Amino acid sequence: RRAEFAAIRNLPPTTRDGLRTTLMVNAGLAEDAAGLDLSGADGIGLFRTEFQFLVSAALPGRDAQYRLYRQVLEAAGERPVVFRTVDIGGDKALPYLSDTRDEAENPAMGWRALRLSLDRTALMKAQARALIEAAEGRTLRVMFPMISEPWEYEEARSLFEAQVEWVAKRKGVPSRIEFGAMLEVPSLAEMLDQLLPRIDFLSIGTNDLTQFLFAADRADPRLALRYDWLSPAILRFLKRVANQANAAGVPVRVCGEMGGRPLEAMALIGLGITNFSITPAAVGPVKAMIRSLDAAAIRAKVELLLAKPPRDMRKTLTDWARRHNV
Ligand code: PEP
Ligand code: MG
Secondary structure, three states, rough: HHHHHHHOOOOEEOOOOEEEEEEEEEOOOOHHHHHHHHOOOOOOEEEEOHHHHHHOOOOHHHHHHHHHHHHHHHHHHOOOOOOOOOOOOEEEEOOOHHOOOOOOOHHHHHOOOHHHHHHHHHHHHHHHOOOOOOOOOOEEEEOOOOOOOOOHHHHHHHHHHOOOHHOOOOOOOEEEEEEEEEEHHHHHHHOOOOOOHHHOEEEOHHHHHHHOOOOOOOOOOHOOOOOOOOOHHEEEEHHHHHHHHHHHOOOOOOOHHEEEEEEEEHHHHHHHOOOEEHHHHHHHHHHHHHHHHOHHHHHHHHHHHOOOOOOOOHHHHHHHHHHHOO
């Protein structure tokens, strides 16, 4: 199948009935950007900036951050890169930041990501300036992780905008900035009417979202078989979110591992989600699925299945895919 994936590397991820989807990759290292040509992806939909922090022996300074971001943007060229501000804390403790080393009982639900960034504004400001300077003259795309309520997004955005003003007095700034929110905490879904008018894009982190929706630790193998990305609860949840975002004209992307599995990606297209950021190795298999899919047919099928969910959604969708040569 590898030859098959290589053969479609330079072909677009367009369905049989002409729907152009977007396939981007998740990344975290400078080398990942260099690999963009290899995967034939449309860009980087999730750049996990915390990787640099996790592999460093000391807190990476603004210059080190700037150099990395610049390198990634240069390698990506015309293709978009979405930088996520650091998701540290919780189980991603940093040895050189003492207050991230506490032993929280539920680190995933703890003081991490944007929660930490909003409390440690010096860290956030340094990162904002590094990003703003690195994207001088081009579009900067930035998103915030683990937002539970719209005020957190507003605070992060204001902080960023203040840094744009600061940098602008000294040097060049991005020609445009797009701000996005990650939806990975279920409470945010209840506040979308407030959030959507304020964001340029929404990125659904299905890894964390699933664990919080099901109250099931994503890292505990004993729970792995107890819930499924294709369960009706997740699909219904995502459908409501996608409908609301689509109605508001806000682009939605799925950047969790769910989108990197062909059957799951097929179901997501059935929900009206057509933009994915996935692990580079999944681009070939997901693109092959998309190019064999009739988007209108899967939409109609998923609509029926969600109205009256079968006992085994996975099996039902697998059978459907097989019957339709997907
Ligand atoms: C997610 O939670 O789905 C996500 C993309 O972020 P991470 O996997 O880095 O937590
Ligand atoms: Mg996450």
